[in-house]
Amino acid sequence: MSALVSIDKLTVQFRGDRGWITVVEDVSFALGEGECVGVVGESGSGKSVTALSMLGLHPRGAARFPSGSILYAGLDLLRASQRDLRAVRGRDIAMVFQDPMSSLNPVLTICDQICESLRLHQGLSRAVARRRAIELLDLVRIADAARRVDEYPHRFSGGMRQRVMIAIAIACRPRLLIADEPTTALDVTIQAQILELLRDLHEELGMAVLLISHDLGVIAEFARRVVVMYAGRIVEDAPVDVLFASPRHPYTEGLMASMPPLDGGADRLYAIPGRIPDPDEPIPGCRFGPRCPHLEPVCSVSAPELVAISETHRVRCTPRTRPGVRG
Amino acid sequence: MDPLVEARDVEMMFASGRSGRRINIHVLRKISFDVDHGETLGLVGESGSGKSTIGRIVVGLHEPTGGSLKLFGLALTGPNRASNLSTVRSRAQFVFQDPHAALNPRMRAGDSIAEPIDVAGAHTRRDRNERVKELLRLVGLPHDAADRFPHEFSGGQRQRIVIARALALEPLFIVCDEPVSALDVSMQAQVVNLLMDLQDRFGIGYLFIAHDLAVVRAVSRRVAVIYAGAIVELAEKNALFASPQHPYTQALLDAVPRPDPGRVRKRAIVGEVPSLVSPPPGCRFHTRCPRAMPKCSVDEPVLRETSPGRFTACHLHGTP
Numbered sequence: 001m002s003a004l005v006s007i008d009k010l011t012v013q014f015r016g017d018r019g020w021i022t023v024v025e026d027v028s029f030a031l032g033e034g035e036c037v038g039v040v041g042e043s044g045s046g047k048s049v050t051a052l053s054m055l056g057l058h059p060r061g062a063a064r065f066p067s068g069s070i071l072y073a074g075l076d077l078l079r080a081s082q083r084d085l086r087a088v089r090g091r092d093i094a095m096v097f098q099d100p101m102s103s104l105n106p107v108l109t110i111c112d113q114i115c116e117s118l119r120l121h122q123g124l125s126r127a128v129a130r131r132r133a134i135e136l137l138d139l140v141r142i143a144d145a146a147r148r149v150d151e152y153p154h155r156f157s158g159g160m161r162q163r164v165m166i167a168i169a170i171a172c173r174p175r176l177l178i179a180d181e182p183t184t185a186l187d188v189t190i191q192a193q194i195l196e197l198l199r200d201l202h203e204e205l206g207m208a209v210l211l212i213s214h215d216l217g218v219i220a221e222f223a224r225r226v227v228v229m230y231a232g233r234i235v236e237d238a239p240v241d242v243l244f245a246s247p248r249h250p251y252t253e254g255l256m257a258s259m260p261p262l263d264g265g266a267d268r269l270y271a272i273p274g275r276i277p278d279p280d281e282p283i284p285g286c287r288f289g290p291r292c293p294h295l296e297p298v299c300s301v302s303a304p305e306l307v308a309i310s311e312t313h314r315v316r317c318t319p320r321t322r323p324g325v326r327g
Numbered sequence: 328m329d330p331l332v333e334a335r336d337v338e339m340m341f342a343s344g345r346s347g348r349r350i351n352i353h354v355l356r357k358i359s360f361d362v363d364h365g366e367t368l369g370l371v372g373e374s375g376s377g378k379s380t381i382g383r384i385v386v387g388l389h390e391p392t393g394g395s396l397k398l399f400g401l402a403l404t405g406p407n408r409a410s411n412l413s414t415v416r417s418r419a420q421f422v423f424q425d426p427h428a429a430l431n432p433r434m435r436a437g438d439s440i441a442e443p444i445d446v447a448g449a450h451t452r453r454d455r456n457e458r459v460k461e462l463l464r465l466v467g468l469p470h471d472a473a474d475r476f477p478h479e480f481s482g483g484q485r486q487r488i489v490i491a492r493a494l495a496l497e498p499l500f501i502v503c504d505e506p507v508s509a510l511d512v513s514m515q516a517q518v519v520n521l522l523m524d525l526q527d528r529f530g531i532g533y534l535f536i537a538h539d540l541a542v543v544r545a546v547s548r549r550v551a552v553i554y555a556g557a558i559v560e561l562a563e564k565n566a567l568f569a570s571p572q573h574p575y576t577q578a579l580l581d582a583v584p585r586p587d588p589g590r591v592r593k594r595a596i597v598g599e600v601p602s603l604v605s606p607p608p609g610c611r612f613h614t615r616c617p618r619a620m621p622k623c624s625v626d627e628p629v630l631r632e633t634s635p636g637r638f639t640a641c642h643l644h645g646t647p
Binding site for chain 2: 042043157158159160187188189190191192193195196214215216217218219220221240241244254255256258259260261262263267268269270271272275276
């Protein structure tokens with residue numbers, strides 16, 4: 001599988017009160033054509049920052065990239081001109097955001113909002129774009145599309161708005177769809193519907209999907225490969241079945257153990273002690289060290305490297321990736 | 328001993344719309360349940376199902392428009408509402424969903440926690456500060472947290488402050504309205520464990536409102552499932568999760584994503600929660616129910632005991 005987008009040693013810094021703060025460090029992974037990758041992590045792990053970097057959506061002047069690159073079709077998205085980025089955004093790489101309530105413009109009709117990218121990228125006329133918008137609403141299973149296309153967002157429920165957001169994102173048949181917590185604001189039954197829709201569209205249109213979520217359940221149901229992030233770094237990267245069957249990083253283990261089981265079991269929940277560090281908090285060695293139940297002296301000496309323990313499995317943990325204990 | 332909460336056929340109507348075109352929205356219909364001492368009753372439902380309204384009614388923030396409600400054996404409906412409410416109010420507390428909005432950003436954590444004590448009076452300044460320290464210790468925060476402001480805490484720590492404030496007057500009953508849904512998984516587990524420890528220690532009863540079935544299962548003894556303003560199923564948690572009777576409970580359980588990549592998924596149920604302004608006739612779930620019968624769109628099923636301690640409102644489980 002050839003890489004569609006490859007992120008290499010991405011480091012992102014934000015402007016803080018006392019200089020630049022590193023929020024994402026040394027993130028490298030590649031997305032293949034038509035691949036379905038999940039990024040999981042808690043708030044502040046850097047998963048959204050990574051995704052926003054791919055589209056150059058950070059506020060100008062507040063973020064910088066001291067190293068690394070994001071290559072798409074020979075173009076480094078981190079250093080591309082606004083003009084080049086605009087050509088990629090919405091056409092080749094599209095994004096669905098978390099909050100469908102605030103992502104749509106309340107004073108434009110659904111039609112206007114879907115047609116915007118169609119007219120910009122494909123130069124369609126108003127009438128043709130409108131017909132295409134109706135097709136797209138049909139595609140995302142909105143009933144009575146021909147009538148609803150002229151309505152305003154306030155007439156749509158949360159789940160319906162997220163369907164509209166997806167319709168906008170897939171309007172130009174992107175090769176990569178980034179879905180940043182697309183179901184977090186929705187109810188469970190609606191969440192199941194939206195995930196089903198995304199899965200169907202992924203199969204029908206053959207686009208790659210990068211799904212960002214804090215919910216391991218959502219990731220397990222959707223992704224083929226999972227990238228686990230903690231405090232701005234990738235701590236584990238593995239195919240989904242391998243990750244859930246035998247997680248190697250203590251943080252991944254902790255995340256899985258702290259999910260309350262739906263099928264009974266222990267009365268008391270496992271909780272990872274402590275809390276996620278602030279990005280500017282100095283921690284010697286491994287950033288997960290202070291919360292890790294398997295801490296060894298070596299962990300606080302030097303920061304662990306992301307080591308490949310098999311062809312498809314990478315782990316950032318010094319004790320777990322020592323030669324001899326691998327496997 | 329009376330149960331902590333005894334709700335019988337509680338009804339709630341809200342008026343909506345401008346004068347002249349005012350309509351009444353029937354938000355809750357015939358809600359009946361008990362919460363016993365030291366027990367957790369879980370209340371699960373989707374947005375707009377009325378679960379938060381139940382929580383607010385139970386602590387006296389809304390007056391129900393019908394039915395009867397007793398808190399600690401005293402009626403919160405009828406002519407003695409006001410006097411009974413002032414008797415019981417301090418022993419029933421509330422933990423809100425969003426710990427960012429539930430704390431005054433300009434008040435130090437210690438003052439927020441002590442506010443119920445100050446309102447209740449009868450504490451000297453020294454007692455008050457001692458009590459704040461004790462409360463902070465109970466919820467696992469360092470005692471110097473009292474002098475800090477909410478923005479200096481993470482979401483999980485803020486929720487601990489909110490819980491400490493709820494504990495200030497030694498309540499017997501706390502309504503927890505989505506207390507962990509704004510938190511990350513690892514923080515969520517810490518706060519859930521804290522709530523359970525406090526229950527073991529002080530015998531507090533909880534009405535635990537949430538949309539996350541897994542969390543509800545972890546904390547509750549019994550669970551009530553609510554759909555469009557009515558309880559559709561109420562049972563002991565293991566029975567409910569192992570063999571749900573109502574098709575909606577089944578659908579909810581099927582919809583929860585599991586951390587099991589190999590799981591064979593069932594198709595998601597179609598449709599959305601109906602509008603309460605114009606609810607469908609008969610069973611309110613029949614528009615989405617995979618097992619709907621002709622009868623379901625005509626007759627509204629009532630909640631009845633299908634086996635001891637187990638209640639379901641569905642024609643599939645009705646006795647003729």
